[in-house]
Amino acid sequence: MKAWGVPGYTETRELGSGASGRVVLAVHDGTGTPVAVKYLSDRLRSDPAFVQGFRAEARLLGGLRSPYVVGLYEYVEAPDGAAIVMELVDGIALRELLKQSGQTGPEAALVVLKGSLLGLAAAHRAGVVHRDYKPENVLVAADGSSKLVDFGIATDHGATPGVAGTPAYMAPEQWQGRPASPAADVYAATATFFECLTGRKPYPGQNFAELALQHVEAPVPESEAPEPVRPLIRRGLAKRPEERPEDAEAFVAELEAVACSAYGPDWEEHGQRKLAALAALLPLLFPSAGGSPATATAFATTSLWAPGRRGWLGTGVALVLGLLVVLTQAAATDRTGGAAALSSFATTSAAPPTGGPAPSGTASGSPSASASPGASGSPSASPSASVSASAGASPGPGSSGTAVPPGPQPTPAPPTTPPPSPSPSPGVKVRSVSVTSFRQSDFTAAQVSLAVDASGPATVRLEWFSSDARGTLGASEGSMSFPSSTAATARTLTFRGGGCYWGVRATTTPAAGNGAAVQQFLIRRCEIR
Incomplete structure (x- = not known):
């Protein structure tokens, strides 16, 4: 039997898949607009918790208007399925760049950090904590701009949804199950920044317990980063949340001061060119290239x-x-x-190698790539009302139905x-x-x-x-x-x-x-x- 598809869209090919769903490249029949459609797994549609989390993710995307976050066109629920229709970004996951190059260099790392921090800042202003910032969830477009995707386990500021996230990037307070705060996202962003600078994660723990102890107690490895950016590493990876910048917007201000002082007023232009050059080495991973889909859920x-x-x-x-x-x-x-x-199950969805950028008005002018199809480790609480929302210019009429959990997979x-x-x-x-x-x-x-x-x-x-x-x-x-x-x-x-x-x-x-x-x-x- 043919799988359910969102009415009014023609599927082109699969971009990525995970344990709970898949993301496909599709075209809106009425306008020819390319989009990314994230489908909820048929196996999870009978689970109210996953349905609620999937619905909450769509609602959150619909409320964020930022060129640094993937844009929502519509959320569709029907008796046979559920899907989030998103703006398509022609970009690749930062993880793929790091696999290829090992590290990006300081100016490029600063550009990555700034772009995704601006995406986090939009969420923080809306009272939302992402909780799963990592290289898989940062997309780099062909021009070197970067964007944040995948709000699968996002939660309200101050909520206590339990221990969830990706171990290598979790803040000490996340390990301890303390209330969610923007400072935890700042920590994860800094851990990714450290990886861009050095080619490795801040702490080398080989299992869950080692990582927990290192993130909570081990000294901040600032000496391994280039000297000019060590203040950012020291601040962003501070053990106590009150010793970090209070949110992503505050951290951007510190980043720009350090970057200009260390690398001059043209640092952002230089860094973006470097990212574009790195991305150009992986042309087959862009959605526009028609490459093979990839699985995208980590355990x-x-x-x-x-x-x-x-x-x-x-x-x-x-x-x-x-x-x-x-x-x-x-x-x-x-x-x-x-x-x-x-x-x-220690992580949530991971961005497909071709997934996820932002809505209209993006700084780069590039089309946006979509969010990932992975499973939500701890679905965000949300009202049970179904959503049929649009953000920016919708490529087509909205639909409605009933929600289901994050992304399907064969x-x-x-x-x-x-x-x-x-x-x-x-x-x-x-x-x-x-x-x-x-x-x-x-x-x-x-x-x-x-x-x-x-x-x-x-x-x-x-x-x-x-x-x-x-x-x-x-x-x-x-x-x-x-x-x-x-x-x-x-x-x-x-x-x-x-x-x-x-x-x-x-x-x-x-x-x-x-x-x-x-x-x-x-x-x-x-x-x-």
Whole structure:
């Protein structure tokens, strides 16, 4: 059956997709105006929380009139689907530029920071905190101008929606679940600015707990940035929100003073030219180029240190548990002071490589690229009334219907089962089998990796289950067998049951000394309220 489309628009191609939706390039039939349409996943339309969050995102975009934020044309709800129709920006994500070049140089980094801060300033004036500023959500147009996209988990200033965001860019107060404030967006913008300057994130933590501790306690790494811009790094990454600029607009004033003093009155022109040159190296990623779509939702697998390590952790664990889901492990290997494995949905939507700029009046004059299709980690609270709003010059008549959660994505194909491995050699001894990674990768899929300690070739049997109870594997969802030599290879498991807990069990032939490895976690659909 053909997927639902917004009436009055002809879809050209897909720009990007994520766990909860997709963004497509389309043309308004009446005017020929190119637009970006963000569709809500069919799988999420029955979830009121996701519907409310998707509707809130459209309402927020409709209220922001800034050349530095992607513009809303209309929000459409109907019995068969929901979509946000946005202005199309012919640009690429800052993340792609950093992948290509490693770093941008000081003047270009300052241009990126200023453009997206001006987008944040529009939100802050409206009483909204973005909460997920990162390179994926900053778009660079062909002329070097930059714009902010993706308000999937934005919330009201002062609200306490819980721990949410992208770990590498979250302010200390975000980790602690404190009320949302513009100072948290200033922190995330500065972390991205640092990455543009140095080619790496401010803190190198390899898991959720390490990042939390570093963002809360580690010194600001200002010495790694060029000396002229260190005051901006020091101010923007201050541990206490009251020590940072109070909002994005205040930070722009500080940025301009530092930039002019360090790089002269033409710094912005020079920086914009540098960004344009970097963007020109990636022509196939622009919407106008017709490149391949890309997935755009990030997840994090984390390890939480054992309680008692540093006084802060006891409080941090209680706060982070609002976001994390605990994995149980039945055949746990002995580890002194060992860490409990955890899997979490740690971010929201990520801008498609061709997504997201601003409304009419953009400083660059370029068309705008759209926001990303990723999932909202913590949908913003909003009234349940449906929205059919327009911002700027709408390309066509508005529509109405009913809302659904952020962005659709095709159901992943069932995992392919490798051919059975040959019978184990006589005398092979399997000392242990363990689950090294198990996390949700989509709303019907998870990824798992194993480790097998054996003296020779063995066969691994992996089974997966869904259940409504923690500690009980429940109904079988599938199984596969493969050689122990490939156990570390990540495998995608498809879950079609309705349980809130997903689990796996791994056994070997010959039998492992520890019998089996079992893990289980609570899925996001049941975690998000």
